[in-house]
Amino acid sequence: MRFDVVVIGGGLAGMACAIGLAEQGKRCAVVSSGQSALYFSSGSLDLLAQLPDGTPVDAPLAALSELARQAPQHPYSLIGADRVAQLSDEAAQLLQRCGLSLQGSNERNHLRITPLGTRRATWLSPKTIPVTPLAGELPWESVAVIGIEGFLDFQPQLAADSLIQALGVRTRGDWLHLPALDRLRNNPSEFRAVNIARVLDLPENLMPMEDELRRLAGDAEAIFLPACLGLEEDAPLVALQAAVGKPVRLLPTLPPSVLGMRLHQALRRRLQQLGGIFMPGDSVLRADIDAGRVTGLYTRNHGDIPLQAQQVVLASGSFFSNGLVADFDGVREPVFGLDVESRADRADWSRSDLFAPQPYLQFGVRTDGRLRALRCGEALTNLYAIGAVTGGYDPLQQGCGAGVSLIGALHVAQQIAAEEGRP
Numbered sequence: 261m262r263f264d265v266v267v268i269g270g271g272l273a274g275m276a277c278a279i280g281l282a283e284q285g286k287r288c289a290v291v292s293s294g295q296s297a298l299y300f301s302s303g304s305l306d307l308l309a310q311l312p313d314g315t316p317v318d319a320p321l322a323a324l325s326e327l328a329r330q331a332p333q334h335p336y337s338l339i340g341a342d343r344v345a346q347l348s349d350e351a352a353q354l355l356q357r358c359g360l361s362l363q364g365s366n367e368r369n370h371l372r373i374t375p376l377g378t379r380r381a382t383w384l385s386p387k388t389i390p391v392t393p394l395a396g397e398l399p400w401e402s403v404a405v406i407g408i409e410g411f412l413d414f415q416p417q418l419a420a421d422s423l424i425q426a427l428g429v430r431t432r433g434d435w436l437h438l439p440a441l442d443r444l445r446n447n448p449s450e451f452r453a454v455n456i457a458r459v460l461d462l463p464e465n466l467m468p469m470e471d472e473l474r475r476l477a478g479d480a481e482a483i484f485l486p487a488c489l490g491l492e493e494d495a496p497l498v499a500l501q502a503a504v505g506k507p508v509r510l511l512p513t514l515p516p517s518v519l520g521m522r523l524h525q526a527l528r529r530r531l532q533q534l535g536g537i538f539m540p541g542d543s544v545l546r547a548d549i550d551a552g553r554v555t556g557l558y559t560r561n562h563g564d565i566p567l568q569a570q571q572v573v574l575a576s577g578s579f580f581s582n583g584l585v586a587d588f589d590g591v592r593e594p595v596f597g598l599d600v601e602s603r604a605d606r607a608d609w610s611r612s613d614l615f616a617p618q619p620y621l622q623f624g625v626r627t628d629g630r631l632r633a634l635r636c637g638e639a640l641t642n643l644y645a646i647g648a649v650t651g652g653y654d655p656l657q658q659g660c661g662a663g664v665s666l667i668g669a670l671h672v673a674q675q676i677a678a679e680e681g682r683p
């Protein structure tokens with residue numbers, strides 16, 4: 261099977277890269293073994309929220325030169341500040357073409373409200389979630405935070421108390437009881453955001469939900485619910501807002517994340533509309549490499565029949581997605597045996613303080629400035645590495661995970677397109 265490009269991994273990085281390539285007419289296949297980090301994410305996309313030395317970042321683009329000084333191996337430092345600025349604009353436009361309705365700017369972070377009622381700086385957030393400017397307030401003086409009875413992943417009282425302390429809004433927490441959820445509620449392990457959304461999205465449940473929310477919200481100006489609504493589209497939320505006659509916003513929940521799944525579905529839909537091929541549930545196991553080029557990829561489902569491509573993009577994620585594997589004697593990249601940035605002594609991989617930045621989060625595949633993957637110190641000429649499989653940054657402490665994935669993806673997509681256009 262021959263393609264222009266095979267992308268390994270269908271997370272944010274792999275999908276964005278494949279879409280960028282398919283938009284330029286490339287025949288792309290994405291092989292993806294399992295659920296990506298999007299299924300576990302808040303649905304908000306971080307660009308840069310903190311420098312390595314702990315300084316909070318208000319204006320991500322303006323902070324890139326200081327980031328390059330503190331972290332020369334950060335993917336943004338390798339790509340260069342001007343190009344990061346340009347590609348972050350283009351990434352936001354790509355997400356818009358996928359039909360995603362996002363708020364935020366690369367010039368200035370905003371704060372999203374977390375499920376605990378605290379605030380966290382980020383770049384782009386779904387329009388359905390409540391946000392504030394960095395030094396600003398919510399647009400409402402009173403909010404009703406309403407959980408779903410029996411859904412233990414979201415505690416409305418906890419969120420309400422934090423909102424009172426952090427923002428001074430009048431809030432109270434309460435529980436929504438809907439008989440339509442009783443059957444699901446009987447099995448606590450199935451009582452998860454996604455399954456609840458499947459029930460609440462049904463048109464026949466709109467009216468009972470509206471009645472209950474009106475009663476519980478009283479005179480509150482807005483309602484916050486856990487993100488257990490709108491699994492496929494925003495229509496159920498839009499209908500609910502119209503029915504209750506006040507803004508209803510969704511707070512991210514513990515995984516599986518409805519907001520993150522919506523992102524994944526939008527990306528997948530766009531790729532397939534463009535003629536890209538998505539191969540879920542398949543894994544690239546090994547590769548043929550000849551004279552510094554990847555010449556064939558072997559997957560679990562295709563056995564001895566290799567996938568062949570002019571260019572290959574590795575977007576297999578970090579430890580979480582098995583893009584990196586930690587053994588007793590070291591950290592390795594399992595498909596190609598690429599060079600991995602890590603620390604020799606296992607004791608240095610983590611810190612005992614759980615809340616301190618963890619060194620292993622910075623581990624990852626080494627690349628050159630074009631993001632071509634290195635093996636034995638040499639760049640493989642047609643293999644690029646993007647997103648969480650690459651090293652040199654800490655997505656958690658620096659708040660830059662989605663930005664690194666999207667910007668690396670478009671950086672590589674544009675290079676591949678330009679390269680293949682050359683005679």
Ligand SMILES: Cc1cc2nc3c(=O)[nH]c(=O)nc-3n(C[C@H](O)[C@H](O)[C@H](O)COP(=O)(O)OP(=O)(O)OC[C@H]3O[C@@H](n4cnc5c(N)ncnc54)[C@H](O)[C@@H]3O)c2cc1C
Pocket residue numbers: 268269270271272273274291292293294295296297298300301302303304305306307542543544545575576577578580581582583595646647648649655659660661662663665
């Ligand atoms: C739990 C969690 C929550 C996060 N939340 C946020 C957030 O809210 N906002 C934010 O900005 N960042 C968040 N991040 C950071 C996140 O790493 C990036 O934002 C980004 O989503 C990473 O995308 P990725 O495509 O590089 O990797 P991943 O999302 O990890 O995707 C890698 C994919 O590759 C597949 N794969 C692996 N090996 C193979 C193989 N051999 N063959 C085929 N497929 C393979 C995996 O199954 C997976 O689907 C979060 C990270 C984690 C772990």
